[in-house]
Amino acid sequence: MTSVTSLFAPVDADLVVLVENLKNLVSARHPVLYAAAEHLFQAGGKRVRPAIVLLLSRALEQQEPTARHRRLAEITEMIHTASLLHDDVVDSSDVRRGVPTVHSLFGNRIAIQAGDFLFAQASWYLANLDNLEVVKLLSEVIKDFAEGEIQQGLNCFDTHQSLETYLEKSYYKTASLMANSAKATGVLSGASPQLNQELYCYGRCVGLAFQIVDDILDFTGSTDDLGKPAGSDLKSGNLTAPVLFAMEETPYLKVLIERQLQESGDLEEALMLIHNSKGIERSRQLAEQYAQQAREHLTEVPASESRQALVEVTDYTLKRLH
Amino acid sequence: MTSVTSLFAPVDADLVVLVENLKNLVSARHPVLYAAAEHLFQAGGKRVRPAIVLLLSRALEQQEPTARHRRLAEITEMIHTASLLHDDVVDSSDVRRGVPTVHSLFGNRIAIQAGDFLFAQASWYLANLDNLEVVKLLSEVIKDFAEGEIQQGLNCFDTHQSLETYLEKSYYKTASLMANSAKATGVLSGASPQLNQELYCYGRCVGLAFQIVDDILDFTGSTDDLGKPAGSDLKSGNLTAPVLFAMEETPYLKVLIERQLQESGDLEEALMLIHNSKGIERSRQLAEQYAQQAREHLTEVPASESRQALVEVTDYTLKRLH
Numbered sequence: 001m002t003s004v005t006s007l008f009a010p011v012d013a014d015l016v017v018l019v020e021n022l023k024n025l026v027s028a029r030h031p032v033l034y035a036a037a038e039h040l041f042q043a044g045g046k047r048v049r050p051a052i053v054l055l056l057s058r059a060l061e062q063q064e065p066t067a068r069h070r071r072l073a074e075i076t077e078m079i080h081t082a083s084l085l086h087d088d089v090v091d092s093s094d095v096r097r098g099v100p101t102v103h104s105l106f107g108n109r110i111a112i113q114a115g116d117f118l119f120a121q122a123s124w125y126l127a128n129l130d131n132l133e134v135v136k137l138l139s140e141v142i143k144d145f146a147e148g149e150i151q152q153g154l155n156c157f158d159t160h161q162s163l164e165t166y167l168e169k170s171y172y173k174t175a176s177l178m179a180n181s182a183k184a185t186g187v188l189s190g191a192s193p194q195l196n197q198e199l200y201c202y203g204r205c206v207g208l209a210f211q212i213v214d215d216i217l218d219f220t221g222s223t224d225d226l227g228k229p230a231g232s233d234l235k236s237g238n239l240t241a242p243v244l245f246a247m248e249e250t251p252y253l254k255v256l257i258e259r260q261l262q263e264s265g266d267l268e269e270a271l272m273l274i275h276n277s278k279g280i281e282r283s284r285q286l287a288e289q290y291a292q293q294a295r296e297h298l299t300e301v302p303a304s305e306s307r308q309a310l311v312e313v314t315d316y317t318l319k320r321l322h
Numbered sequence: 323m324t325s326v327t328s329l330f331a332p333v334d335a336d337l338v339v340l341v342e343n344l345k346n347l348v349s350a351r352h353p354v355l356y357a358a359a360e361h362l363f364q365a366g367g368k369r370v371r372p373a374i375v376l377l378l379s380r381a382l383e384q385q386e387p388t389a390r391h392r393r394l395a396e397i398t399e400m401i402h403t404a405s406l407l408h409d410d411v412v413d414s415s416d417v418r419r420g421v422p423t424v425h426s427l428f429g430n431r432i433a434i435q436a437g438d439f440l441f442a443q444a445s446w447y448l449a450n451l452d453n454l455e456v457v458k459l460l461s462e463v464i465k466d467f468a469e470g471e472i473q474q475g476l477n478c479f480d481t482h483q484s485l486e487t488y489l490e491k492s493y494y495k496t497a498s499l500m501a502n503s504a505k506a507t508g509v510l511s512g513a514s515p516q517l518n519q520e521l522y523c524y525g526r527c528v529g530l531a532f533q534i535v536d537d538i539l540d541f542t543g544s545t546d547d548l549g550k551p552a553g554s555d556l557k558s559g560n561l562t563a564p565v566l567f568a569m570e571e572t573p574y575l576k577v578l579i580e581r582q583l584q585e586s587g588d589l590e591e592a593l594m595l596i597h598n599s600k601g602i603e604r605s606r607q608l609a610e611q612y613a614q615q616a617r618e619h620l621t622e623v624p625a626s627e628s629r630q631a632l633v634e635v636t637d638y639t640l641k642r643l644h
Contacts, residue, residue: 030476033472053578076539086438089430089434090430090431090434090435108411108412108430109412109475111371112408112411112412112434113412113468113471113472113475116408116441116467116468116471117468117469117472119441119464119468120461120464120465120467120468120469121468123445123461123465123466124461124462124464124465126461127454127458127461128458129463130454130460132449132452132454135449135454135457136450137447139442139445139446139448139449139450139522140446140449142441142442142445143442143445143446145438145442146435146438146441146442146443147439147442148348149435149438150352150355150435150439152437153431154352157325216401244409297587
């Protein structure tokens, strides 16, 4: 498996600075959040979101990222982290990436406050980028997160939802941030509207591929890799691509899900039906399509080591499955 | 006591529209939030924040508020409501204004999501006002809220805090929204920088007077009026103006507070000491000073029925004490 560090090689040093900046920001004035912040920004995050912004910035500018690009990269990681903090409280999750959550270690109070603090600070940084178009793009992301969070609750154990609903939810939860921040990177670089649209599509496709792969791993990964038991999404009623495809093939799966997997052995049986169906393979093909599309949207970006890394991000996404 | 309805007479009809818009916004796409939204925007709120924006808008424009002023008014109520939702979860409050909180009725999940939704929607509305200066002013407010929420936790039962610390916290929690939204109203009306600064000071002074009066009422109000038992702030370690003044006069009060009022009879004794001190009277005088200053900052606003209402808001603030 490609290590993430070598994957983002052109921006490795930039990412180290970014993590330090974020830790200092949270902990400087608020000793009470210090421990939470250390924990938060240390916890093995892949920094895919800021890496995409920094790589795009280098690819477009053909030089070091500007101060505003670096700030935009920080904003993406802040918004992402804030949403994880609140998600963990909402879902009462005790573990994420194999590490205890802030909510489980420090309590609801700190998790909500740290999330609010990061959202608020991100909004303020954003306003002070002094670019109304960028403000609009990222405010769209924050709105989409809230929408996704709510939709996920609404569609819980709903076997009638379509693949479109699933993709929309995945856009809100994951792809919107990548799409809009990629476009915002172009806006800050003064790229043409056409190129900015390509960047948006690159981010959207990478984000969707990424989310679909995550959803496959929830079925195929080991507890060690996932940092949580396999099948967690299904158990909590979050029906993802593998389930939706498997239900088409195996109607009995719907019966199990509609009774919310409440009878003894339901979860195990449902997992077996999914593994025996083409659900996982079809999901992989769907992710592959989005990864392929993502690569195509990079053709207008001038060739460089950074552009090459952006291409490899799409491969990496799929390689996580091996 | 002046009824709030007659106080805001020039914008009564505007406020009815505003509340309807907010209810529709929250409930339209999200049945799950519908009950929460009904509850939230119905619960006897005074709508002081949007009323100030709408009154200022009428006073400056000498006509109906523009669509952007109405939107700004909605944003102030959304940010305010979102912060209450999260405060109630953080403080585990079961009752507010005598009404059960969303968190106690619908659970943490809905309270956090509804708060995130309102913050997110407010950010998006804000960005789409298409005025970078207004975006910056209101993003400052959101940052101040998060700061205030955290500071309140840090200063819990801290008897060394100064009146300045208290006023700073009150600015973050209450006055920042009124100050920055008053200034933003001027910005949207194309008022001069000098006038905008006066509007900022008006909002700041009203906000501080308002918060000090709220903090006095926590000691002098009845459970019925407050919708919670008197002395709740003190009990939870939030040391407000009456306590800070009383501690100067009665050092023994510090002893009780430093042991966090844990021994039997401590709270009752502390309340008695505060009532027997000049703490409440000195706090009233401080609020009076801010109300007076607020009125002075309105002299540059052209005379009108709406300006008169803005003057009366400052009187009303103090009249709540009788």
